[in-house]
Amino acid sequence: MASPGWYPDPGGQPGLLRFWDGATWTSRTMPAAPTAPPPGVPTGPPPNRPPAAAPSSAPSSAPSFPPSLPPPSQPPASGRGRRLTLVLLAVLLVAGVGVGGFFGVRALTGDDEPAAGGGGTSESSEPTDEPTDQPTDEPTDEPTEEPTGSGGAPEPILDACQGAAPVTGATRPGQALRGGGLRVTTPPGYEPSAANEVFTFGDGVAAVGQQVEEFWLSLYALGSLPDIGYESPQQAAETVVECMVRSELFYSGFQDRTDLTSEPVSLAGAEGWRITTEIRVQDPRITVEGDHATVVVAPREDGSLSLFVSVVPIGDDTRIAQQEATLAELLD
Known part of the structure; x- marks a missing residue:
């Protein structure tokens, strides 16, 4: 990944340097000082040279790269991006703890809803001594199968x-x-x-x-x-x-x-x-x-x-x- 600094102008203007801020080309330029290369050192772009940009009066947000130069690696996330990532992670963590706690409490208290389509209800099936206003049996005109005598009569043999x-x-x-x-x-x-x-x-x-x-x-x-x-x-x-x-x-x-x-x-x-x-x-x-x-x-x-x-x-x-x-x- 190319670090911020002055590099030969990606637009190809000779003797001109343009400033790379680590993320994009800026509009800042300066003339290049002519120097002779040491013996035995090939001329050419330095390692990890920033990408060349299309000729323009202003730096492009999406620079193009000559075939001879590899594109720079993705620059590190800004501080704002890191903060957003941490906030999202914190929200997911809190949501996970809340959901886990909810089901954990329900598992301990046995407060489960009936399965879908099971026909059950969430009401308790425990018997109660409370009186009811509704009759327990439907009325019928059918004759009784067993004879009924007077109340309080002793059991027949x-x-x-x-x-x-x-x-x-x-x-x-x-x-x-x-x-x-x-x-x-x-x-x-x-x-x-x-x-x-x-x-x-x-x-x-x-x-x-x-x-x-x-x-x-x-x-x-x-x-x-x-x-x-x-x-x-x-x-x-x-x-x-x-x-x-x-x-x-x-x-x-x-x-x-x-x-x-x-x-x-x-x-x-x-x-x-x-x-x-x-x-x-x-x-x-x-x-x-x-x-x-x-x-x-x-x-x-x-x-x-x-x-x-x-x-x-x-x-x-x-x-x-x-x-x-x-x-x-x-x-x-």
Whole structure:
């Protein structure tokens, strides 16, 4: 790289020197002092001679170079260029530290955004005890799969729904209905019925029935419940109702159950329990909504429980009144 100094004029004017400032030719000139070259030293331009410039009254910003002279190397960057480079490096360094710190903090705190297209949200999935104003399930008109009893009722013993011996009971035409140590007058229009076999949870069940529609029957039945360890007459009565609504022999297309009465009663001198409930079904073969059912149980001396069951159509006031009158024969 040629250093600043006086050099022969690049425009080719003989006996004229022009000043090279290290970056470009200037307009400063001076006559060259004639000197004789020492013996044995070839004449010619000094090493690293600055480039020749095209003839001009002013120095060119892009000098041309004769074929015999190599162009000078790029002059060193000015102080202003170095400062600009340092500023850019400082900005990049600060930006890098900021970005690295940002992702480092997120990695430590686990505050990651969900991946694009992942369908997630940034909200916490932890459960909360805070109440919600929105219902948790969509409303539906579909019938419930499981029967629903009254709130606070004891759990039924569903294993008791099968395995008893109901067909050992019998009723003769024109006679009172007897079973489980109980006796009632057979209601008018009711005849002995083989429907006692549907009482798979009872022993020695005697039943009388009356046809309401082709596929619907009103029934009265007396019998007993085997001693399987019921905790109370209420649990036994709840078990009987649940066994009925869960049985296809009783109800096809069970929809729901609405208890009207669930209370203690005195039956044949023993403390028992009564449940009166409306059992609704969805069955295209019938026109009735379902049954107005009454179940009463009371303990016996041998450990079993006396059982009274009556089912009449919902909304049939005449049969419902007859049901109450028949039950009144048993209650103290």
